[in-house]
Amino acid sequence: MLIEGQDLSVSIGGRRVLESETISCKPGMMTALVGPSGCGKTTLLHCLGLLLPVDQGRILIDGDDVTKYSTVARRHFWRDHAAFILQDYGIMDDESIAFNITMGVSLLGKRVTGNQARLVEVLEQTGLQGRENELASHLSGGEKQRLALARAIYKDASILFIDEPTASLDAANRKKVIELFSDFAMRGRTVIVATHDSEMINACGVRHEVGS
Template sequence: MIIEAQDISVKIGGRIVFEGESVSCKPGIMTALIGASGSGKTTLLHCLGLLLPVSKGSILINKNDVTKYGSAARRRFWRDHVAFVLQDYGIMDGESVAFNITMQTSVFGRRVIGNKERLTQSLEKTGLKGREKELAGHLSGGEKQRLALARAIYKDADILFVDEPTASLDATNRRKVIELLTDFAVRGRTVIVSTHDAEMIESCGILHQVGSKTNSITKSY
């Protein structure tokens, strides 16, 4: 799915966060939203994911204007097409690794249900195989980041919105997360990343400098 911002501006509490931002995020290639701290990278990511409204301009999904989507339409969009990996990971520490991935339990107890084959694949791809029964609160920060990605892999979402995925990670976990995101894009998904990490930026094919008033750059290889 193609996600586009067309000349959007955001004003929050009387403060202009950014003005006139335009970017086109395409499937099969990772898009990096880059810029200095406070430039509005995360805000732009949230606007593209319909988490925040824009003050001016339009958000398009596959050329359809979704700027004025109501709450029900946004929820359907998130349910059917989207996975988010945000800075707080969205992990429930008191639940098992498996539940955090499938988000499903039996109505008769705490037994995790869902597609076992997809669950196993998501665990294997993220290096969490054999830990499905462990409480998520026992995981390290890097492991929780990979758990959030395992949830996205399990859902097999069309679009993945990711905020600072390598922040505070060691080199090993950084490389693993970048590999997982790259694989997601290679499989034809739309991956949009807000980041200041040079290694993450180098792995992305479209670079958009937030607040620069310049066009996005598509890298050639």
Template sequence: MTTTRSRPRRGPAPAAISIDAHDIRKTIDGRPIWSGLSFTLDQPGLIALSGPSGSGKTTLLNCLGLLDTVSGGELIIDGNDVTKPQEERRRQLYRHRIGFLFQNYGLVETWTADQNIAVAARFVAAGKERVRLARREALERVGLDGRHDAKIHTLSGGEQQRVALARLIVKRPALILADEPTSALDPTNAALVLDTLRELADDGALVILATHHRSVIERCDALLSLP
């Protein structure tokens, strides 16, 4: 798998991350969600995760993001066996190497945009002033310049997703898991989300994007399909 586009990097590239899945399966309440999945992702890029409704795309993202565990097989992330991860190792990977772009934005509605971004910035190895400037620059990059003090509940859905994007820009995780991030957005905001995810992938991140839209799949570097 190779990335097909190139853009100037906007900051230090995250160290590359790899995912090796060997015959993994997931069962919930005795019901098989998926089984026999094997794949390797070992280079930065934008990967489409596709499949019919109910095929388990969100469940797989949650397992890759260590919010859940597989029921069997072997899952290796960043050289660590996370089939049954130790809590401290899971916490370290989640904090420093993994980022999410949730369909429901995953923001605290009573906080400001800047406060939501600051949560992710806690794990950035840089001085306080540099991180503060990075937060403002990230909001500017997603078209929310001057909105750092706006409460999340006062923002539109598209603006909230932009805040979530700014949070990723500041954190710069090596693995980004995006769950249908454009499904509830208008075309302008959807394009901004896809453009930003592409830039993050070109800057060294492995981005896995769950989608059922053919137009989104066509913008990705590779396709991972669930039956």
């Protein structure tokens, strides 16, 4: 899905955070939102993901103006098309890895439901095979990033919004996570990442300087 922001401006707490930002994020590519701390990278990411309203400008998805989407329409967009990997990972530590991916469980709470073949496939793709029954709390930071991506792959998200994914990762995990994001984009998905990591930026096909 093509996501475009046209002349986006946002103020938070009386301070202008974004001023007339225009950006185009194409499917099949990773777009990096870059710039110094406080420039509005995360704010722009949240606006494009319909998590934060804009004061001025328009947001288009495949040419349709979604700027004034209702709460119900935004929820449908998040459910049907979008996945988010934010700095807290969005992982439920006291639930199993399998549950965190499928978000489905039997009424008795003992057996994870969902497409089991697809679950096995995404676990293999993200290097978490054989660990579906472990609690997510057992995972390292890099493994939680991979778990969040596994959930996005499982739901077949069209758009992936990522905020500072490599900030606390060691070199090996950073490389693995970047490769997984690149592979996801190469499947025709739209990947938008707010980052200051030069290795992550170099892996992206498009670089957008926020606030420039």
